[in-house]
Amino acid sequence: MIEPAKTPYHHGDLPTALLFSARSMLEQDGVAALKLRAITRHAGVSATAAAPHFGNLTGLLSALAAIGFTELAEVMAPEHAVQPRDVALAYVRFAIANPGLFTLMFRSDAIDRQDPGLRAASGRAFACLAGLAQATPGADRAAMMVGLWGKVHGVATLAIDGMLSGLIPADSPQTIDAFLEQVFR
């Protein structure tokens, strides 16, 4: 989780404060709420205060997406997810727990996929999935990997977009988890 640090510098740790504001607004009101002026307003600074740190809005959102990929890699790491099914469940659970952030991470017109920090973070997350496909024996590893990642990513995306209402139990996290375990049996 992000937290605004003390005030070691000029006006505080503005980069972290901006990311913190952006994330809270993101989870509250969705990706549509991620306007530069709204974020800076929420952080209590002027509209152009983010430029020296992130360049432009895309840079700021790319940094936020990188945080998302770092956290996703964390919950999929081998120490937390031992079995293949654990990795799949961690992926979907992360998406359901952080719908706005997950949406941002895969929205290519709001972020810059070439951003070095973003590339590094997303690479770390995808390595967990790649290792998973490597572990399972099969004919074509690439096809296996695409199928596995596709299933995980598709279920996560559809769940976030509310496409599975009626198909997925909406009761409690426990029943959702039980249902997901059946999907990824």
Place this chain on the structure above:
Amino acid sequence: MIEPAKTPYHHGDLPTALLFSARSMLEQDGVAALKLRAITRHAGVSATAAAPHFGNLTGLLSALAAIGFTELAEVMAPEHAVQPRDVALAYVRFAIANPGLFTLMFRSDAIDRQDPGLRAASGRAFACLAGLAQATPGADRAAMMVGLWGKVHGVATLAIDGMLSGLIPADSPQTIDAFLEQVFR
């Protein structure tokens, strides 16, 4: 495919012309290019000419998304896709052939999912997938359906976003098709 009709009315069949402009701009420059002023400019009318027909930008884009779902339902229809694998391949092929349109169809902040025309069209498309899960015998039909749709949707989404470069052969449509058949073996 959309095509601007003759000029039976005032200035022509503007609704169709606007949808035609929007679609060509969409496939040319992506979802980010779908600005109301740009679309109307492309169609040669004033910026507010779309309002009487579509209300606002969301209405126009929802109508375009509805066209997308109609075409998706078409390629997944039983007369074109007999085996379950055919339905899956049609879904992914449609996404790869119409990346911008497919992205729009699932971008919830640009369209209105409650739009009646959109609901009808998307319902028709999803019915093809539901019937597919109904055909296959299995323990929990809902879990089967979610897993199947998720895999199909995830592979399509990841392919569109360029996430599968390196995993998927980029040579020719034939090799891509062969690869996909292996994914959905």
Place this chain on the structure above:
DNA sequence: CGCCTTATCTTTACGATGTAAAATTTCTCT
């Protein structure tokens, strides 16, 4: 045929957005 209602389209106007440029403030370092 002539008028009148209605739908279609344009003009105008307003608030909001992203960001470039210049000015201002604040920190760091010698």
Place this chain on the structure above:
DNA sequence: AGAGAAATTTTACATCGTAAAGATAAGGCG
């Protein structure tokens, strides 16, 4: 202390979506 660099604000501009009001042309009806 004073210079230089970094951070932040002020100002300005092009663009966006759309509401309101005016202009234009079509169809219905006498």
